[in-house]
Amino acid sequence: MWAGEFIKNVMGTLDSRSLRELPPQIEVEVESRHEEEIFHLLPLLGPLFGCGILLFSAWDYLIDPAHAWSTFLVRLLLVLLGSIAYVPNRLQWSPVQRCGVIYGTHSCAIIISEYLLNNGFLYGLTGIAACIFVVSVITLRVRTFLLILSAPTLLFLILSAIRFPLFEFINSVMLYIFSVACAGIVMLVIRYFRLKAFSLEKKLLHISHHDSLTGAYNRGYLTELAVREIALAKRHGRALCVAMIDIDHFKSVNDTYGHAVGDETIKLLVKTCEQNLREIDHFGRIGGEEFVCILPETAESDAMLCAERLRRSIEEMRIKIPSGYLQVTASIGVAVLIQQPDWDALLKDADTALYSAKRDGRNRVVLATTCIS
Numbered sequence: 567m568w569a570g571e572f573i574k575n576v577m578g579t580l581d582s583r584s585l586r587e588l589p590p591q592i593e594v595e596v597e598s599r600h601e602e603e604i605f606h607l608l609p610l611l612g613p614l615f616g617c618g619i620l621l622f623s624a625w626d627y628l629i630d631p632a633h634a635w636s637t638f639l640v641r642l643l644l645v646l647l648g649s650i651a652y653v654p655n656r657l658q659w660s661p662v663q664r665c666g667v668i669y670g671t672h673s674c675a676i677i678i679s680e681y682l683l684n685n686g687f688l689y690g691l692t693g694i695a696a697c698i699f700v701v702s703v704i705t706l707r708v709r710t711f712l713l714i715l716s717a718p719t720l721l722f723l724i725l726s727a728i729r730f731p732l733f734e735f736i737n738s739v740m741l742y743i744f745s746v747a748c749a750g751i752v753m754l755v756i757r758y759f760r761l762k763a764f765s766l767e768k769k770l771l772h773i774s775h776h777d778s779l780t781g782a783y784n785r786g787y788l789t790e791l792a793v794r795e796i797a798l799a800k801r802h803g804r805a806l807c808v809a810m811i812d813i814d815h816f817k818s819v820n821d822t823y824g825h826a827v828g829d830e831t832i833k834l835l836v837k838t839c840e841q842n843l844r845e846i847d848h849f850g851r852i853g854g855e856e857f858v859c860i861l862p863e864t865a866e867s868d869a870m871l872c873a874e875r876l877r878r879s880i881e882e883m884r885i886k887i888p889s890g891y892l893q894v895t896a897s898i899g900v901a902v903l904i905q906q907p908d909w910d911a912l913l914k915d916a917d918t919a920l921y922s923a924k925r926d927g928r929n930r931v932v933l934a935t936t937c938i939s
């Protein structure tokens with residue numbers, strides 16, 4: 567009973583359903599982000615690992631004082647050789663390749679120096695096995711994990727085959743394999759939690775940027791995008807327009823057909839507008855039945871054509887209701903970035919134009935400059 571509950575809890579924690587839904591590029595993104603973080607840690611972790619390996623020389627002295635000096639030199643030589651990878655230089659190595667060089671040289675330093683001591687190989691086995699766990703933190707990929715381990719493993723197998731009789735050789739190989747397997751499990755668990763954290767971060771980011779009903783950008787994110795686009799437009803002297811859309815008499819849609827039909831109308835409008843805009847345009851919902859399109863690199867005449875196209879496609883929408891199909895219209899106000907100091911001013915212009923469109927009979931597009939003058 568208790569065991570069953572425990573297994574259920576563990577399975578619940580390690581539920582990978584949410585991970586299986588992740589697109590493959592997410593894994594690539596997580597891995598490259600992990601590599602980037604490791605790259606920043608290298609100047610700290612590399613010397614720490616190197617100093618740790620050098621400190622083992624004190625242990626060498628306790629085991630076999632006669633050879634301790636020569637093993638110290640071997641360690642120092644290989645640690646200095648590996649330090650090429652964490653000192654900033656012009657080598658075009660990836661973070662994982664750098665880690666591979668550091669791990670390879672440093673762990674080979676232990677393997678060779680322990681081999682040189684009397685009985686050292688046996689004592690050093692624990693240190694050699696423990697170092698394998700470093701690789702589980704460096705990489706999130708099984709292939710890279712095994713690749714980094716390949717050179718030290720080969721060296722270890724050759725030297726232990728020379729040093730040990732068959733029984734001890736088998737024992738040392740078993741211990742080595744056990745350590746690799748444990749470190750592999752640690753790596754997979756780290757990978758699992760990193761992917762899970764990343765998918766959660768993605769979900770939160772999506773929620774904070776999008777409107778929950780329609781999936782369109784929300785007001786906050788649209789403002790962020792607008793501020794960036796306006797800065798770019800001003801810097802490069804490019805045109806930019808904004809179109810504000812409002813569904814006509816939407817209150818009566820809700821009152822007559824219910825909120826569910828109102829919601830469907832809003833969703834269909836979002837889909838229709840998104841289909842009628844370019845990839846570089848930004849479309850979002852800024853209020854109940856109010857929407858905004860940011861049209862970068864668009865002059866006044868093109869913005870008016872675009873807004874007119876949107877108005878017509880909204881008019882052509884058909885929303886299914888029990889008695890047939892419902893048709894709605896929308897009014898659109900267009901504002902052009904000329905003298906406005908910021909996004910708020912531009913939005914205010916679009917709003918004034920929209921108000922003018924409503925006042926003039928609705929289902930029309932009005933340009934802000936005309937209603938300002």
Ligand SMILES: Nc1nc2c(ncn2[C@@H]2O[C@H](COP(=O)(O)OP(=O)(O)OP(=O)(O)O)[C@@H](O)[C@H]2O)c(=O)[nH]1
Pocket residue numbers: 779812813814815816817818820824825826827828829832853854855924928
């Ligand atoms: N179904 C639904 N209705 C919403 C939502 N958000 C806002 N509304 C409704 O939208 C209506 C907006 O009405 P008004 O601002 O009076 O404007 P209108 O009736 O469209 O009239 P005009 O804009 O002047 O043409 C209100 O009844 C709100 O309750 C939503 O998410 N879903």
